[in-house]
Amino acid sequence: MKTIKLVLENVSYVYNPGTIYETVGITDADLSFESEKSYAVIGHTGSGKSTLLQLMNGLLSPAKGRVLLDGEDVHAKKYKIKKLRSSVGLVFQYPEYQLFEETVIKDVCFGPKNLGYTPEECLELAKEALRLVGIEEDKFDQNPFNLSGGQKRRVAIAGVLAMNPGILVLDEPAAGLDPEGKEQILSLLKTLRETKKMGIVMVSHNMDDASGADEVIVLDKGSIALKGSAREVFKEYERLAGLGLDVPFAMRMTRLLRSRGIDLPDCFDNEELSKALLKIYKR
Amino acid sequence: MDLIKAEDISYSFKEYDEEGNVTGARTAVDHLSITVPAGTFLAVLGRNGSGKSTFAKHLNALLIPQEGTVYVDGIDTSKAKDMLLIRRNVGMVFQNPDNQIVSTVIEEDVAFGPENLGVPHGELEDRVYSSLEKVGMSEYASNSPTKLSGGQKQRIAIAGVLAMKPKAVVFDEATAMLDPKGRREVMAALKKLHEEGITIIHITHHMEEASEAERVIIINDGKVVMDGTPQEVFGNHAEAEKYGLRAPNAVLLRDMLKDGGMRLGEHIALDEKELAMQIASHLRGGEDD
Numbered sequence: 022m023k024t025i026k027l028v029l030e031n032v033s034y035v036y037n038p039g040t041i042y043e044t045v046g047i048t049d050a051d052l053s054f055e056s057e058k059s060y061a062v063i064g065h066t067g068s069g070k071s072t073l074l075q076l077m078n079g080l081l082s083p084a085k086g087r088v089l090l091d092g093e094d095v096h097a098k099k100y101k102i103k104k105l106r107s108s109v110g111l112v113f114q115y116p117e118y119q120l121f122e123e124t125v126i127k128d129v130c131f132g133p134k135n136l137g138y139t140p141e142e143c144l145e146l147a148k149e150a151l152r153l154v155g156i157e158e159d160k161f162d163q164n165p166f167n168l169s170g171g172q173k174r175r176v177a178i179a180g181v182l183a184m185n186p187g188i189l190v191l192d193e194p195a196a197g198l199d200p201e202g203k204e205q206i207l208s209l210l211k212t213l214r215e216t217k218k219m220g221i222v223m224v225s226h227n228m229d230d231a232s233g234a235d236e237v238i239v240l241d242k243g244s245i246a247l248k249g250s251a252r253e254v255f256k257e258y259e260r261l262a263g264l265g266l267d268v269p270f271a272m273r274m275t276r277l278l279r280s281r282g283i284d285l286p287d288c289f290d291n292e293e294l295s296k297a298l299l300k301i302y303k304r
Numbered sequence: 305m306d307l308i309k310a311e312d313i314s315y316s317f318k319e320y321d322e323e324g325n326v327t328g329a330r331t332a333v334d335h336l337s338i339t340v341p342a343g344t345f346l347a348v349l350g351r352n353g354s355g356k357s358t359f360a361k362h363l364n365a366l367l368i369p370q371e372g373t374v375y376v377d378g379i380d381t382s383k384a385k386d387m388l389l390i391r392r393n394v395g396m397v398f399q400n401p402d403n404q405i406v407s408t409v410i411e412e413d414v415a416f417g418p419e420n421l422g423v424p425h426g427e428l429e430d431r432v433y434s435s436l437e438k439v440g441m442s443e444y445a446s447n448s449p450t451k452l453s454g455g456q457k458q459r460i461a462i463a464g465v466l467a468m469k470p471k472a473v474v475f476d477e478a479t480a481m482l483d484p485k486g487r488r489e490v491m492a493a494l495k496k497l498h499e500e501g502i503t504i505i506h507i508t509h510h511m512e513e514a515s516e517a518e519r520v521i522i523i524n525d526g527k528v529v530m531d532g533t534p535q536e537v538f539g540n541h542a543e544a545e546k547y548g549l550r551a552p553n554a555v556l557l558r559d560m561l562k563d564g565g566m567r568l569g570e571h572i573a574l575d576e577k578e579l580a581m582q583i584a585s586h587l588r589g590g591e592d593d
Contacts, residue, residue, distance in 0.1 A: 065483045065484070065485050066453050066454055066455075066482075066483045066485075066486065067453065123322070164322070167319070169352055169353045170352040170353065171352055196480065196481060197399070197477065197480045197481065197509070198352060198509065199350075199351040199352045199509050199548050199549070200509065200511070200548060200549055200550040201351055201548035201549075202351070202352055202548075203509075226482075226483045226484055228484075229553070265483075265484070265485040266484065267484055270553040270554075270557075270576065271553075271557070273576055274554075274557065274576050274579070274580060277576055277577060277580035278580050278583060278584055281580060281581070281584035282584065282588065283583070283584055283587055283588075291553065291556055291557045291560060292560070294557065295557060295560035295561050295564060296564075298561060298566070298583060298587070299561065299564040299565065299566060301587055302561075302564075302565070302566050302586075302587060303565070
């Protein structure tokens with residue numbers, strides 16, 4: 022898998038500029054995304070998350086600033102946008118609604134076919150992608166609409182994986198799934214990062230899911246309100262609460278226990294918290 | 305008084321090939337029985353494809369059981385002449401906020417249901433405004449729904465149901481597409497309806513939401529496999545996990561503490577405030593509760 026770096030340099034985007042419907046999409050975003058790392062983007066509805074994702078793979082072009090893939094400006098005149106599209110794969114929210122082919126394998130072949138791969142190569146790429154997402158061979162020739170919700174979603178993700186992106190961008194990949202389906206998707210993303218060296222950028226409304234990322238980006242009204250490691254970002258409880266956001270469960274518990282007079286260090290997850298509590302208990 | 309009573313109901317969907325020939329059937333609800341007393345707040349859990357939504361659609365005669373009988377407020381849902389009465393008694397709020405709004409003005413949207421029931425004009429107005437009030441959306445009455453957030457749109461959908469004066473409201477994953485703020489808004493509206501005596505049936509994948517209910521059932525392969533208070537169901541989460549579910553975080557933390565030797569008493573705290581109180585008093589005083 023290719024190692025890539027995507028940089029957003031002082032990027033702004035405005036919807037309907039110059040009209041009374043003018044609305045801010047993104048303002049002055051400076052961000053950098055690399056293969057092998059994971060990023061969580063959080064922010065309430067309308068904070069600019071979707072705009073950001075669309076800027077990342079060239080569906081929108083910035084009104085100001087540049088988007089650079091490995092140093093190349095993707096909106097320069099001579100740049101072939103397909104290069105960006107195949108390097109930064111975008112999985113929309115509820116991607117299963119975008120399945121359209123008669124069979125699973127044809128659906129997954131669609132992406133690589135459009136990138137100009139030969140039919141044999143497409144088939145290879147599609148099979149590999151389906152194997153990665155855990156769809157068994159006996160399902161390849163089935164109608165995708167006969168699969169379960171979780172399976173459909175994994176097929177839709179395979180459709181993007183088949184293009185071999187260096188960075189995979191997903192808009193709420195676990196929304197609407199049951200806890201088991203959600204775990205499968207999250208562990209798939211982990212596998213892609215670890216074994217395929219893929220960069221993962223995930224929009225999430227679940228702070229416990231977001232806390233697993235290397236870097237957390239918090240958006241508010243189109244601007245980057247906070248950015249840093251999950252530990253750093255989620256320390257800003259008051260700030261996040263002001264933005265209508267939350268912190269992971271264990272951190273909320275830590276706060277509550279401190280307010281009840283229990284002297285605890287910063288605890289990030291249930292494991293750390295239970296260890297700290299048991300230490301006090303056994304003292 | 306049982307508002308909803310399902311007696312041994314079954315429903316299967318036909319499967320078709322590409323030419324449209326029937327190739328088989330998939331059982332979605334399989335000899336399911338349940339009674340829900342009026343005024344209950346019931347949470348329905350189960351993995352995707354377990355039959356939850358198919359079951360829910362039986363509660364207001366969107367589906368009629370192929371076997372067995374569903375009674376809503378004593379009326380058999382298979383009796384077509386009573387359909388309107390059943391639909392009025394049991395309202396539904398669905399998952400996608402964008403698919404449930406029919407008008408370009410919010411108050412007209414809320415009026416759509418009662419208007420179709422033939423509610424006279426003066427009363428119609430009262431119902432629309434009091435419903436919007438209950439979901440905290442009065443100030444938007446004459447606005448267009450297009451600029452609303454997901455949570456606000458869902459509250460409009462709830463108001464539309466309320467304006468029909470239902471005895472029960474079924475929320476079919478009505479919080480699934482919302483952000484945390486929108487989810488809190490819908491849960492607050494839902495609890496308010498419950499306080500007013502309306503029966504609530506809340507289908508969800510969020511265990512924290514389910515733990516706020518009075519009663520939790522788990523549906524698996526079209527059958528009710530667990531049924532009890534949230535404490536009972538989540539207290540036995542090893543069993544619940546078999547059906548693709550996970551216990552709320554508070555229960556998981558409690559288990560870790562218990563495994564580490566801390567004795568927290570019998571009561572299972574489902575939310576963080578309760579658990580924090582339990583742990584703090586235990587660590588300070590050493591008492592069990």
